[in-house]
Amino acid sequence: MEILRTPDDRFENLPGYAFEPTYIDAQGVRMHTVDEGPRDADPVLMLHGEPTWSYLYRTMIPIIADAGHRAIAPDLVGFGRSDKPADPEAYTFQTHVDWMLGFIDALGLRRITLVGQDWGSLIGLRLAAEHPDRFARVVIANGFLPTGDVPPNEQWFKFRDATQKAEVFDVPRFVAAGCVTELSHGVKAAYDAPFPEERYKVAARRFPALVPVSPDDPAAVPNRAAWDVLSTWQKPFLTAFSDGDKIFRGLDGFLQKIVPGTRGMPHATIEGAGHFLQEDKGEELAGVIVGFLERTKDA
Numbered sequence: 001m002e003i004l005r006t007p008d009d010r011f012e013n014l015p016g017y018a019f020e021p022t023y024i025d026a027q028g029v030r031m032h033t034v035d036e037g038p039r040d041a042d043p044v045l046m047l048h049g050e051p052t053w054s055y056l057y058r059t060m061i062p063i064i065a066d067a068g069h070r071a072i073a074p075d076l077v078g079f080g081r082s083d084k085p086a087d088p089e090a091y092t093f094q095t096h097v098d099w100m101l102g103f104i105d106a107l108g109l110r111r112i113t114l115v116g117q118d119w120g121s122l123i124g125l126r127l128a129a130e131h132p133d134r135f136a137r138v139v140i141a142n143g144f145l146p147t148g149d150v151p152p153n154e155q156w157f158k159f160r161d162a163t164q165k166a167e168v169f170d171v172p173r174f175v176a177a178g179c180v181t182e183l184s185h186g187v188k189a190a191y192d193a194p195f196p197e198e199r200y201k202v203a204a205r206r207f208p209a210l211v212p213v214s215p216d217d218p219a220a221v222p223n224r225a226a227w228d229v230l231s232t233w234q235k236p237f238l239t240a241f242s243d244g245d246k247i248f249r250g251l252d253g254f255l256q257k258i259v260p261g262t263r264g265m266p267h268a269t270i271e272g273a274g275h276f277l278q279e280d281k282g283e284e285l286a287g288v289i290v291g292f293l294e295r296t297k298d299a
Helices: 061-066 093-107 119-130 154-165 171-177 185-192 198-210 220-230 251-258 277-295
Strands: 022-026 029-036 043-047 070-074 112-116 135-140 237-242 268-270
Touching: 022 093, 029 061, 029 093, 043 093, 043 119, 061 070, 061 277, 070 093, 093 119, 112 119, 112 277, 119 135, 119 220, 135 277, 154 171, 154 198, 171 185, 237 251, 237 277, 268 277
Parallel strands: 043 070, 043 112, 112 135, 135 237, 237 268
Antiparallel strands: 022 029, 029 070
């Protein structure tokens, strides 16, 4: 399998991102992660989505680490500083789940607090449901776990079609479209940094096509099985959605209805933020997560 690896100099002098890189071998691919805070503290595993990378969590990582938690923000395979298989067929819903499980195994993570947004929630919720002994809490921020039984909304199909038809996949433009705040030139350049050429963007193009949109999708059966577990999940489960996300709007209410662990939790609505609420209101979201961790520290 041909593996592309973004040159290190693409990641020099990125605004607000001075973290030391850490690399983990996860089932034959090299994954990059930011790993800050006490190594003996319980981990807060922050998973990004499409088409971002750990840069999305740059304002949140110090807040969570300074509160005494181990802040871990990996780059999914095909994104950021992680390896990028060149073959589109290398990327499936299942391989992404397997790669992230390999990452968790390699670091020996236990008592994980999952923070999932966008594809970070799709992958993360599968892992939490399939390996509940590894996870202590869940925070979903603009995310969900689709089974294909109910298709996504029209806004999502517009996004999928745009990503599949674009001759040039303009990553900064797609990220900016999911934000309320205007991104600076430096921030846009940081989101573009992992992708020096179009051939590095295979995963970014592939992700939208992997979302289950019909009941016979390959991911439908394991995702339904995950919901069987989540519908009995008693551990603390928090929703922290924004008020300006057009793709996942309203699904926080569904999660609160279905997942028992959501009951009595201090669910938050982050105002003035879009789909990428980490970019728009990262400090506020980090504060919500730290408060949630403190409130449930004995769970």
